[in-house]
Amino acid sequence: MYLTIEHNSGVPVSAQIVAQVKYLVISGQLEPGERIPSVRALARELKVNPTTVARIYRQLEAEEIICTQAGRGTFITQGRSSLTLAEKRRQIVARVRELVVESGRINLDYTELRKLVEMEIARIEQKESRS
Amino acid sequence: MNVIETRDLVRYFGAVRAVSGMDLAVPTGSIFGLLGENGCGKTTTINLIMGALVPHEGTVRVFDEDPLSFTPATRARIGYLADEMALPGWMTLGEAIGVQSSFFEQWDNDALWRLLKRFDLHADQVFGQLSKGQKRWFLIVLIVAQQPDLLILDEPSGGLDVSVRRQFLDLLVDLVNDRDMTVLMASHILSDVERVVDHVAFVKAGKTVCQSGLEDLKTRVKRLCLPTGTHRHEIEKRFTVLSMREQSGTLLATVADFEPESLSGLECRVEHLNLEELFLVYNTRRTEEGVVS
Structure with a gap:
């Protein structure tokens, strides 16, 4: 999952990432059922605070774009919602x-x-x- | 939970009120930017937080203790890198590490050498012969090896090259990610800290004029670009306006509580503000207009 952040653009980091993940899903670059990094792993990769990534994941979960299965990880939601x-x-x-x-x-x-x-x-x- | 809390903090130097009613709340696990121009009271605030200065009014709590009576155990949980900090020029890095490690019980030698390698530093080098970037890196690594729970940095990246600055800031994020550390960082170079901070306090004349999570601030505070014919009170009815001015045929209104829904029926363009622009919005407002938090 390749994501980029523009830190000085003024757009909140979470808004940037949410939009990019949605785009990756819509364009088929992230497939339903595909596993994505954990909050910690993505925070490390993007060099942002884990609380920011947690906020992003909460929003994506609320919109049913990703789902977290306890003990297994976080995945792109199956099926076309x-x-x-x-x-x-x-x-x-x-x-x-x-x-x-x-x-x-x-x-x-x-x-x-x-x-x-x-x-x-x-x-x-x-x-x-x-x- | 907050690691640091100050309330109505006041400190004079002679007749000068260097810190003038400072309220800060630094949440656990945050990278907190204490941001303001030179001379606004950042360093004095840090000295009060460290217990190096006695407040004239107000309270400071760090790990729920009064800094003036820190227990040794609490003191060991705090790593502090001052603006101008140095070691004797003749001292070898090995000697410095030996001295420093003797003060701390949970010294992390593995992390220390792993991090020193990134800048090609080894034990027999002499501190005085290091480059400015290497010196700074050595000092921060010495502090990281203490395994503190709270890291306090005063102008950490001032005067460093871009690549060193970048590594320095990335290290801070890694520490928060891997060790649940909390970082308080005073700085006036905003483009730099924007990469890493998630909470900010804008300081002006010894007090905070804005304190917020950065994501939240960027979501709420927007600049609306409206046609000049727009009635100003129409904007004020819908939003909390921080500033409003006309420029080249456009009415620019910066608002503190933007919601896309509140725009309905208004013809306008919405501009995002980066940290520097946000700082300017709050720093150029008259302080009597009140604190927006």
Whole structure:
């Protein structure tokens, strides 16, 4: 589980790690049932306080992304939970929002933006139909 | 549980109130950053915590004891590295280790040599001929070998090269991770300590103007960038505002209790603040505005 932290970015470390773990799960780099490091081991690896990692694990557990089995370790939750799907949507919505805001900032009008999105979808659809 | 607690702590030097009502609570297992500009009272506070100075008002408790009457057993649980600490230049490292180890019952020689190796240090080297980074490393390793439960460091990484600083800070995190140590660290180099501290106290004019878990602080305190037309009282109604100003056509409001839900209907961008920016927010506020904790 490769994670990186930007210490001076202002984003809380726990928020950074939670987002990265979610991304690794959504993108399939962490598979359901896969074992992840213990709180202590991850704290050592990332060089952060174990209380911070414990907080991260509590949040991921509450969101059913990981589960801890007493005596066995911590694992990525088995099976596709509806929560992961909702989370996927949420991440996409967040990116779309960024895209829209960014377009506004460079004065790209929305008709133009819609065209670009449609073109991109068409390109991928064509690629998929060919393969 | 808190390892260190001070309440309403006051210490004068002549007419100068160097420490002026300091309240600190350092939780067990934390790396606690006592942060403030030079001359704000950090070192005096540490001296009060170590029992090297007598407070004029208020109380200090360390491991639930009064530092002025520490038992030898409690004193042995505390490792202390001062800003300007040195050994005689002619002394060999082996001699220094011999002297130092005789004071402590649970001396960890294995850890000592494992750590000294990282900087290519051996017993027959003379202290005076070490580089600045090596000296500092040798001194911290001597303290780590005491196996203290509480480590107190005054400006630990000042004047060191980046790579030495990095190793130094990583060592602190390892100690907390592996040995459940608590670290209190006074510093004015914020970008450095941001990597390792999990609790901070911002000190200004001898008192804390903010004290919090760092993650919590970064989650709560945000800067909102709003259109200039926004009514200021609309922001104040929703949030505790730490500062508000207009800059290049934007209203910048720094708030102490950010919640995404409280934004509903407000057109705004939310900026995260790093430790340096957080420090500036609290340090530039007038102290009369009250302590936010």
